[in-house]
Amino acid sequence: MNANAKRTIDTKRQRQGAESPAGAAPDLVRLEVVRVRLAVVWLSAASVIFGTLILQSLLGHYQDRADEVWKWLLPAITPTLGLVISVIGSSALLPSFSGAVVRKSFYRIALLLSIFYLVFIFLNIVIQPFISATIDDQIKSFHTSNLWLAPLQGLVASALGVLFVSKHSTQADSEDDEAKK
Amino acid sequence: MQYSWFASGGTVEGSGPEVRWNSAGTQRGSYTITARVDDARGGSAICSATIRVDVTGEIHPPADMKEFPLPAPEASTRQVLPDSPFAAGPNMTTLRDMDRVLSTALDQTGYGERSYLWVPDGFALVTRLEQIYPDGRPKPPPARFSAGPVPLRTFSLGDYLRALFTADPGYYRVLVFVVTPHDVSETGKKPTDQESSDWLHGGAAALPSVVAEKPRPPEVRCVVLVYEFENKKTTATTPAVPVPSDIDAKTHLQKAGIWTALHLP
Numbered sequence: 001m002n003a004n005a006k007r008t009i010d011t012k013r014q015r016q017g018a019e020s021p022a023g024a025a026p027d028l029v030r031l032e033v034v035r036v037r038l039a040v041v042w043l044s045a046a047s048v049i050f051g052t053l054i055l056q057s058l059l060g061h062y063q064d065r066a067d068e069v070w071k072w073l074l075p076a077i078t079p080t081l082g083l084v085i086s087v088i089g090s091s092a093l094l095p096s097f098s099g100a101v102v103r104k105s106f107y108r109i110a111l112l113l114s115i116f117y118l119v120f121i122f123l124n125i126v127i128q129p130f131i132s133a134t135i136d137d138q139i140k141s142f143h144t145s146n147l148w149l150a151p152l153q154g155l156v157a158s159a160l161g162v163l164f165v166s167k168h169s170t171q172a173d174s175e176d177d178e179a180k181k
Numbered sequence: 182m183q184y185s186w187f188a189s190g191g192t193v194e195g196s197g198p199e200v201r202w203n204s205a206g207t208q209r210g211s212y213t214i215t216a217r218v219d220d221a222r223g224g225s226a227i228c229s230a231t232i233r234v235d236v237t238g239e240i241h242p243p244a245d246m247k248e249f250p251l252p253a254p255e256a257s258t259r260q261v262l263p264d265s266p267f268a269a270g271p272n273m274t275t276l277r278d279m280d281r282v283l284s285t286a287l288d289q290t291g292y293g294e295r296s297y298l299w300v301p302d303g304f305a306l307v308t309r310l311e312q313i314y315p316d317g318r319p320k321p322p323p324a325r326f327s328a329g330p331v332p333l334r335t336f337s338l339g340d341y342l343r344a345l346f347t348a349d350p351g352y353y354r355v356l357v358f359v360v361t362p363h364d365v366s367e368t369g370k371k372p373t374d375q376e377s378s379d380w381l382h383g384g385a386a387a388l389p390s391v392v393a394e395k396p397r398p399p400e401v402r403c404v405v406l407v408y409e410f411e412n413k414k415t416t417a418t419t420p421a422v423p424v425p426s427d428i429d430a431k432t433h434l435q436k437a438g439i440w441t442a443l444h445l446p
Contacts, residue, residue, distance in 0.1 A: 056346055126345060128345070129332060129333045129344035129345050130332050
């Protein structure tokens with residue numbers, strides 16, 4: 001094994017070490033890492049979506065009906081985004097990592113659900129020039145999109161609720177329990 | 182002295198040595214007015230005069246043509262076309278010849294559907310309501326002749342961004358070519374989009390021969406009235422409202438390709 005290959009493997013191990021707790025199974029990932037990654041996804045997507053809608057509103061795209069569009073968008077994003085931000089914020093005040101882990105499979109499901117959901121919302125806005133000719137049609141289209149966005153939002157909220165709200169026994173707690181026995 | 186008056190047409194009003202001849206109800210032609218004087222002692226004299234009646238202006242449209250209102254509703258912008266396409270010559274002797282020049286130019290530029298309305302000693306040619314860009318270019322089909330706003334059908338980055346971010350009202354245009362030797366004045370009252378639609382659907386599809394065969398009046402001109410409308414596209418039934426044009430009529434004709442099709446410089 002040459003020096004370069006060894007260095008590559010070492011770097012990979014270091015990266016895995018940052019994501020997975022020491023001694024944890026390789027299909028586990030730290031809860032904090034999961035939360036930060038999901039927060040990045042949500043903040044990035046929300047910035048793009050809000051930015052688009054702010055620009056549209058400022059340029060008068062929705063004429064005097066911008067409030068109806070915001071009424072459609074805000075309940076679709078802000079509850080989850082608020083949860084993500086507040087949990088990340090409260091974790092930031094803790095002196096140490098919790099040591100909680102998440103199965104990668106579930107993390108991937110939560111990540112994909114979030115991405116699908118946010119992409120659907122964004123597509124619903126940017127596809128309007130091709131499907132709606134009037135402001136009235138656009139607002140109707142936004143309301144219609146709730147038919148598929150609402151169930152998807154339910155799934156996303158369930159997944160993120162587990163990761164951001166539910167209390168888990170940490171690996172450290174498990175080790176303590178073992179010691180007591 | 183006793184005066185007797187006779188006329189082969191019209192009516193003689195009054196009596197005595199001076200009367201007035203009223204031509205009401207007469208057609209184009211010559212009429213003879215005869216005066217006979219009797220002196221009640223067996224003497225008499227007869228004198229005749231011939232008056233020719235010529236019809237210089239028609240005031241009613243033919244039965245199969247609707248009338249374009251003159252003075253015209255207030256146009257967004259207007260232009261008197263140069264005489265060169267309609268200059269008198271062996272191929273420009275009737276109104277049909279003038280229509281042929283206009284029709285050829287309109288066919289070349291995609292204005293296949295048009296309508297003919299009557300104006301005194303001429304005709305008005307109305308094009309179909311079309312959607313245009315703010316600079317006067319016609320939108321590509323099918324948006325061009327769509328009565329209402331339509332979503333984008335082809336992708337162009339500029340069009341897409343404009344449609345995504347701006348209010349992008351729809352702009353519409355109706356062109357009316359008024360061919361007449363008379364002045365084309367305007368009322369100051371703007372037309373509705375329904376009125377302009379009625380011009381198109383109420384007129385004749387081709388210039389009726391009763392008008393087409395008339396000789397080209399020597400002082401005839403072609404005045405183009407451009408009626409521009411704006412639709413805010415709030416709902417599918419939002420009416421288009423007439424607006425003043427940001428560009429002049431010549432630019433409208435140039436952007437539509439009509440100016441070039443008429444071989445105008």
